[in-house]
Amino acid sequence: MRFMMLVKSGENQGLPPKELMDAIAKLAEEANKAGTMIASGGLAPTSMSTRVRVSRGQLTTVDGPFTEAKEVVGGYAVFELKSKEEAIEGALRFMELHKKHWSGWEGETEIRQIFGPEDFPPKA
Amino acid sequence: MAVTATDTHRAIDAVWRIESARIIAGLARIVRDVGLAEELAQDALVAALRQWPESGIPDNPGAWLMATAKHRAIDVFRRNKRLERKHEELGRELQAQQEMAVPDFNAALDDGIGDDLLRLVFVSCHPVLSTEARVALTLRLLGGLSTQEIARAFLVPESTVAQRIVRAKRTLSEARVPFEVPRGPDLAPRLSSVLEVIYLIFNEGYSATAGEDWMRPALCEDALRLGRILAELAPDEPEVHGLVALMEIQASRSGARVGPSGEPILLLEQNRARWDQLLIHRGLGALQRAEELGGALGPYALQAAIAACHARARIASETDWRRIASLYDALAQVMPSPIVELNRAVALAMAFGPAAGLEHLDTLASEPSLQAYHLLPSVRGDFLSKLGRFAEAQAEFERAAALTRNARERELLLDRARACAAVPPPGPQ
Numbered sequence: 001m002r003f004m005m006l007v008k009s010g011e012n013q014g015l016p017p018k019e020l021m022d023a024i025a026k027l028a029e030e031a032n033k034a035g036t037m038i039a040s041g042g043l044a045p046t047s048m049s050t051r052v053r054v055s056r057g058q059l060t061t062v063d064g065p066f067t068e069a070k071e072v073v074g075g076y077a078v079f080e081l082k083s084k085e086e087a088i089e090g091a092l093r094f095m096e097l098h099k100k101h102w103s104g105w106e107g108e109t110e111i112r113q114i115f116g117p118e119d120f121p122p123k124a
Numbered sequence: 125m126a127v128t129a130t131d132t133h134r135a136i137d138a139v140w141r142i143e144s145a146r147i148i149a150g151l152a153r154i155v156r157d158v159g160l161a162e163e164l165a166q167d168a169l170v171a172a173l174r175q176w177p178e179s180g181i182p183d184n185p186g187a188w189l190m191a192t193a194k195h196r197a198i199d200v201f202r203r204n205k206r207l208e209r210k211h212e213e214l215g216r217e218l219q220a221q222q223e224m225a226v227p228d229f230n231a232a233l234d235d236g237i238g239d240d241l242l243r244l245v246f247v248s249c250h251p252v253l254s255t256e257a258r259v260a261l262t263l264r265l266l267g268g269l270s271t272q273e274i275a276r277a278f279l280v281p282e283s284t285v286a287q288r289i290v291r292a293k294r295t296l297s298e299a300r301v302p303f304e305v306p307r308g309p310d311l312a313p314r315l316s317s318v319l320e321v322i323y324l325i326f327n328e329g330y331s332a333t334a335g336e337d338w339m340r341p342a343l344c345e346d347a348l349r350l351g352r353i354l355a356e357l358a359p360d361e362p363e364v365h366g367l368v369a370l371m372e373i374q375a376s377r378s379g380a381r382v383g384p385s386g387e388p389i390l391l392l393e394q395n396r397a398r399w400d401q402l403l404i405h406r407g408l409g410a411l412q413r414a415e416e417l418g419g420a421l422g423p424y425a426l427q428a429a430i431a432a433c434h435a436r437a438r439i440a441s442e443t444d445w446r447r448i449a450s451l452y453d454a455l456a457q458v459m460p461s462p463i464v465e466l467n468r469a470v471a472l473a474m475a476f477g478p479a480a481g482l483e484h485l486d487t488l489a490s491e492p493s494l495q496a497y498h499l500l501p502s503v504r505g506d507f508l509s510k511l512g513r514f515a516e517a518q519a520e521f522e523r524a525a526a527l528t529r530n531a532r533e534r535e536l537l538l539d540r541a542r543a544c545a546a547v548p549p550p551g552p553q
Contacts, residue, residue, distance in 0.1 A: 033238070034142065035352030039402055078402070080345055085138035096183075116379070 002038075002114040003079045003087040005094070008071040009107025011045060020101035027094060031079070036090075040077035071107065078114070087111045132177045136185075140169055143186040144268040145353075149240035151193055152303050158247050159293030160200070162265060168193035241266075242357040243303050249318040252299045257292035258321045259328075260285050266353070267346045277343045278328065315358070319367050319424060322350050326371050330378075344375050355410065365414035366425030372407030373431040376400040387532060392440040404435045423459040426451055445475035462491045470503060478510040498527035502537060509544055518544035 031037035046064040053060050066072070081087055091109040098105055144165060151161035168189045182188040248262040263269045263277075271289065275282040306314040329343030351368040358364050380398035383389050411432055414425040421429065430451045437443040452468035465488050473481025485504055494500045505520030521541035525534045 033353060033356040035349035035356070038406060080349065082141055082342075083134065083138055085134045086141055089135065089138045089142060 001081055001083065002116055003081060003084070004112045004114055005077045005079065005087070005091060006073045006110045006112065007075045007094075007107065008073050008110060009105065010071055011065070011074075013105055013107075016105075017102055020097060023097045023101055024094070027097060028077075031077075031090070036079050036081055038078050038080055040075070042075040043073060046072050074107075084111065084113065132181065133173065135181055136169070136172055136176060139172075139181070139185040139189070141268040143189055144169075145241060145244065145266045147186070147190050147193060148265050149244040150190060151197065152244060152247070153240045154194070155197055155200075156303050157297055158244065158265065158301075158303065159297055160197075162293065164193040164196045164200070165189070167196045238357055239305065241353070242305050245318055245354060245357070246305055246314055247296060247301055247303060249314075249321045250296065250299075250301050251314070251317055252295055252301060253292050254288075255321070255324065257288050257295070258317070259325055260288045261292045262321050262350065263325065263346060264289055266350055269346065277340060277346075315361060315363070318354065319363060322347050322354065323367060323371070323424070325350070326374075330374060341378060344371070344378065347371060348375060355413075359413075360417065362414040362417040362419060363422040363424050365410045365417070366422055366428050369407045369410035369414060369428035370424050370431055372403045372410060373428060373435050376403035376407065376435065391434060392443075396438065396440075399435070407435065408432055420458070421454065423455065426455040426458065430455070443474070445471055449475045462488055462494045462497075465491075466494070466499060466503060469507075473507055473510075478507040482507040482511065496527060498524045498533070498537075500524075501527065505537075505540065505544075509540070514544040514547045515549070 028037065028040065046066050046069070049064040049066075051062045051064070051066070053062070079087060079090065081090075088111065091111055095109055098107065147168070148158070148161050148165045151164050152158045155161055155164070171192050172185070172189060176182075244265055245262070248265050249258045253261065259278075260274055263274050264271065269277075271286045272282050275285045278285070305311075326344055326347035329340045329345075329347065348368075348371050351364070351371055355364050355368050376399050377391070377394060379400065380394040380396070381389050381391075407428065411425065411428045414421065414428070430448055433444050433448045433451070449468060449471035452464060452471050456464045456468060465484070469481045469485040469488070472484050482504070485500070485507065488494060488500065501520040502524035505517045505524060508514075508517035508520060518541045521537050521544065525537035525541065528534050528537065
């Protein structure tokens with residue numbers, strides 16, 4: 001099963017401390033060694049982003065930053081795992097690092113399963 | 125939301141999947157016996173299943189399991205006075221570990237954990253074991269699969285797998301197989317045994333077609349994961365990256381190679397939009413690493429390079445068949461096989477026309493191992509029909525139809541034979 005982890009937080013919390021970055025790098029290295037993480041990336045701030053939207057039959061293009069958003073996606077990772085529990089365990093370890101190395105930080109990791117062919121079995 | 129005992133059991137399963145290989149590898153280094161290490165780790169798992177539903181999951185579950193397993197090891201050694209010295213050694217190590225703050229557990233374990241895992245890979249794939257035993261043991265010890273899961277994956281009874289594992293552990297113990305990474309001249313054959321086991325696991329999953337049992341495609345994922353682990357553990361071995369590249373690229377086609385009613389779809393007819401670009405990207409990266417390590421490419425890297433030619437072509441007609449033909453030429457030299465030659469003939473035909481393919485194919489006509497192989501007449505029929513030699517082509521398709529055991533394929537071949545028969549013989553206009 002493939003999962004995407006979306007890490008969300010407020011953008012006004014400043015730069016992450018070095019200890020956190022080091023700990024995350026180590027965790028990522030472990031995930032690589034475990035053969036489970038197949039992609040990951042950090043996203044540029046929303047001040048550099050653009051939204052293209054359809055609403056009431058109209059297309060609009062709006063450049064960031066988007067002040068109304070409390071929490072935005074700042075990074076993602078894609079994992080190949082056996083179960084959602086494994087994904088939760090991984091996310092707990094990731095967020096534990098934030099708790100430990102960045103006091104006061106608030107945010108969340110959202111775990112979303114990526115559908116594969118096995119989720120659309122042939123009809124009997 | 126209340127956490128139920130079932131939730132906890134599922135969480136324990138997840139922790140086990142993540143931690144078991146490292147725990148077994150770490151224990152094996154201490155007790156020098158893979159079978160005993162696996163039993164101790166299992167004991168710790170049983171203890172967790174008993175205690176965690178009540179106490180909750182500890183902050184560092186991996187450390188908890190390892191410490192519990194080491195306590196069990198001490199108990200075993202206490203009962204076994206002859207191993208007094210090891211007992212003391214173990215006691216010291218455990219004490220040292222307890223003195224460390226729990227969060228530093230991973231750092232402590234990291235020291236040489238990669239080496240321990242690599243040793244575990246080599247022991248699980250040791251040549252004293254039968255191929256089936258190597259596969260079962262590798263999935264069990266490194267893949268963290270239960271006996272039941274392995275049995276389901278290979279469609280054999282659970283008791284068969286359990287027996288295989290018990291016997292394998294006994295064999296390793298009796299043969300006094302050392303817990304170490306082979307060096308010098310031993311390394312190459314031992315590494316190829318490891319690669320063979322991983323690729324066998326992959327193919328067992330890859331050859332499965334669609335059905336209710338999706339456990340077999342999961343086997344591909346297990347093999348891929350094992351390959352990726354091995355690539356991290358032995359980054360200087362080009363063939364390890366070659367195998368990973370081959371598996372990633374083959375796996376990228378999983379979603380495209382089976383039709384809606386379970387029928388196989390040939391590579392050139394597959395909808396390439398359904399290929400998994402993430403896996404292709406990873407596969408091409410792994411192939412590049414194999415190539416950058418230098419030297420002549422081995423069989424896995426060459427097969428990966430061939431798969432990469434297909435992966436790079438956005439549509440089938442853009443395939444670089446000349447390059448594929450030359451890669452098959454190289455492959456035939458490092459891994460001579462009539463099947464490779466047959467594939468080479470197909471590549472030559474695609475690159476230089478059916479006459480070139482036929483010429484190469486006819487050098488294989490007397491190959492004894494291909495006499496009952498339906499693909500030889502099937503491919504020959506294809507070349508002949510493209511050359512307009514329909515009567516000969518018809519005979520080849522009929523011969524191929526008589527040889528295949530697959531009903532769907534037989535139907536297809538007989539269709540082609542009939543189509544050849546329908547073409548009027550050449551004559552004066």
